[in-house]
Amino acid sequence: MLTYPNAKINLGLNVVEKRPDGYHNIETIFYPIGLSDVLQVEVSETCTDYSFSSSGIQIDGDPEDNLIVKAYHLLRSGYQFPPIDISLIKQIPFGAGLGGGSSDAAFMLETLNEMFQLKITPGRLEKIAAKLGADCPVFIKNKPVFATGIGNVFTPIKLSLKGYFLLLVKPDIHVSTPVAYSMIDPQKPEVSLSELILKPISEWKNVVKNDFEKSVFAKYPEIENIKNTLYNMGAIYASMSGSGSSVYGIFESAPPKTEVFQDYFVTGGELD
Ligand SMILES: C[C@](O)(CO)[C@H](O)COP(=O)(O)OP(=O)(O)OC[C@H]1O[C@@H](n2ccc(N)nc2=O)[C@H](O)[C@@H]1O
Ligand SMILES: Nc1ncnc2c1ncn2[C@@H]1O[C@H](COP(=O)(O)OP(=O)(O)OP(=O)(O)O)[C@@H](O)[C@H]1O
CATH class of the missing domain: 3.30.230.10 (Ribosomal Protein S5; domain 2)
Structure with a gap:
């Protein structure tokens, strides 16, 4: 099978x-x-x-x-x-x-x-x-x-990103999940993510965050650079996934072809 x-x-x-x-x-x-x-x-x-x-x-x-x-x-x-x-x-x-x-x-x-x-x-x-x-x-x-x-x-949840485009970039950095958790200072959010995600995707940039980014970006600035590049390319929302090291951008139309990620694992396409 x-x-x-x-x-x-x-x-x-x-x-x-x-x-x-x-x-x-x-x-x-x-x-x-x-x-x-x-x-x-x-x-x-x-x-x-x-x-x-x-x-x-x-x-x-x-x-x-x-x-x-x-x-x-x-x-x-x-x-x-x-x-x-x-x-x-x-x-x-x-x-x-x-x-x-x-x-x-x-x-x-x-x-x-x-x-x-x-x-x-x-x-x-x-x-x-x-x-x-x-x-x-x-x-x-x-x-x-x-x-x-x-x-x-x-x-x-009723959430569909159908019709949006994903660009996923993974640098040659292995972030260990237990190590990533050990670097975090846990905190109860003021507003639950289940509410924030109901806002339009164009507003996620300002409110929807990944708590792992702070410490992982401090240790590996290269990962933060990827996120910034995705925004510069026109991503409507960009974030590290889980404890990293991959970073994704969500785009309203197919992202422009670029050489900037040529040293990295890159994939993507239309979302379901
Ligand atoms: C970061 C995420 O990918 C977000 O989806 C997950 O929380 C990670 O899940 P995972 O890789 O399946 O994690 P596991 O293999 O169960 O756990 C690996 C280690 O991560 C830490 N761990 C994991 C999940 C969690 N909610 N709290 C933790 O503190 C623990 O130190 C654990 O020993
Ligand atoms: N089928 C598998 N595919 C990938 N990694 C695996 C697999 N089985 C065991 N592993 C181990 O899991 C480790 C990766 O786990 P880690 O949590 O750091 O990464 P991740 O990208 O968050 O992946 P995952 O969420 O699948 O655990 C690898 O270093 C590998 O040793």
Whole structure:
């Protein structure tokens, strides 16, 4: 079975408070985008448990630590299904705040559920996904949502960026999520993001913020430069996604072709 685990961007992100368990309560809007990996899972004719191979962008770390493999082990411990061969084409940069690994894991859970008719409900799948990472559960419904808690409590929102254009830029900087959280001084926002996002997109620039930007920009001015360049190119709204290092611009029409980002990973297109 072939699936295309997609990335997300965060539209606004408030880090509200640190919790006793070390995690942080946040407010954010997750918006799925078209950039995706390719995940193939087939019943294996050769192995007795599972095989995993990965091509495309080379993922650091041990393959056993890949979130896809962790998702596999999580279901294997509670459900019966035959041996499988898993292959991934990695196209979503990691250390980018795009949730690529989380999406791979969520799609892996869904694939196994569907291929082997495990009959796990979407609600239960979200709970299983939460064991793999805070960003994982959102990829089960995979719709724009307002999220609270550690990013796992969802309220549907009526928000469509259909017809707008995205330009996404990822410099060659890996921002580690735990390190990014450790640099933040959490603060309850005066006005909730769920209200601010109802304003016209042209006003987001002045009110919708990502709390990670302050400390990440201070450490890596190059990332702030990308955001400024996107505004200079005519973006109606620009922001770092999640804990970085990717930065996106939202445009009312196709952004002008430019050489300025030639050293970076760049993607984009019309939004859904
Ligand atoms: C920055 C975001 O991408 C915004 O969507 C997410 O909050 C990050 O989610 P993620 O990468 O899935 O994070 P996890 O793999 O669950 O956690 C990695 C580390 O980030 C920190 N972490 C993560 C999520 C959260 N709400 N509070 C945290 O403090 C914790 O130190 C945790 O050990
Ligand atoms: N399938 C996967 N794709 C990408 N990274 C993975 C995957 N499985 C495990 N990882 C690990 O996750 C790390 C990236 O996590 P990090 O939270 O820093 O980045 P991110 O861009 O916010 O991505 P995500 O939200 O998917 O975790 C990588 O360094 C890699 O070791």
